[in-house]
Amino acid sequence: MNTLKTPICDLLNIEYPILQAGMGGVAFGPLAAAVSKAGGLGTIAAISPTPERVEQEIILARSLTDKPICVDIGFPLRAPKEKSDIELPELPGPLKQLHQEIEALGVEIKSADDQAMSIEDARTKLEICFRHGVEVIACALGTPKWVVEACHARGVKVISIVGRASHAQTAIRNGTDIVVVQGTEGGGHTGDIGLITLLAEVLEFSTVPVVAAGGIVNGSQIAGVLTQGAQGVWVGTRFIGSQESSVGPNYKQSLVEAENDSTIRSLLFDGLYVRQLQNRFTEVWEGHEAELQPYPIQRIVIAPSRFAAAAADLKDHQALPAGQGSGLIRDLPPAGELLHRLVDETVEALRKAQQRIQLKVA
């Protein structure tokens, strides 16, 4: 195996500076363990699952590897304190349509409880991580100071995912150990600034290591961001297309078939901007944007159809969050093999860079 190291490898006690992103519904114990075992940092996504499920997944990952793991928890500023604070509207028209179409395919839509919206829920999950000695916590949707303090008091490292320079400043001020800047290319929640610009902007002031995310699926891209000054990468969509990710075969196949313009960034998933592949799930909202609800109401009203379609792995009717890099995904290897491939491609790209672009510097 090639060597590829940056200072975050020592900080996180990992071999390669490749971090598998937290991804709701995708990244559970098996994927996180496979990536960590192979020398990267594997992450369990803990926003949507119940606290009990999060605990089971941590125990599962621990049974598969003794390497450090990360758990990704959401601390959204706009979250109500309690779920009971939320009043729900009548089902928006596009969702009624989606329900009809899903049920016509023989899939039952049950009421679904989405765990993502209360700070109490996030706090409970954090305590579970502490109990199981999870080494790294990733903060999605905001990095409160109390979270950093609680982690540091236990020797736990904190990673903050941001999509804007101002959010990076806040996370650094609140004490984060690493900032992950996610460009608009990324899958899932994403801002509107391209990675190459956002990374340059945050590198100008960051006092902590910066990791790049958004659209990264191969080693030439990793070589590019390392050269720009990133100390590592946080890779999401590429790992959906691995054997250990927890989505169905249709979701994975959609990535292999995707082109780089197959994704859109819209508010329909949960009221915040999310990049996803276009299909019937996104199409039903076209022309009905006025019926979109604010976060977290949109997330709650969409949950029953989203979970039912995902459980049945319906290709056209399930939400398929994915980054622009999906157009470059052509196979579905085991995650550990994929991680090693990314390392080898990066080393190769760095070695060949001068030769390939016939660069002359003096």
Ligand SMILES: Cc1cc2nc3c(=O)[nH]c(=O)nc-3n(C[C@H](O)[C@H](O)[C@H](O)COP(=O)(O)O)c2cc1C
């Ligand atoms: C299916 C999916 C689910 C995601 N869920 C989460 C999540 O629960 N928490 C989070 O911090 N980020 C989430 N993200 C964003 C990722 O952490 C990461 O920043 C993004 O995937 C990077 O872009 P890429 O997918 O192009 O590699 C999700 C992304 C995807 C594709």
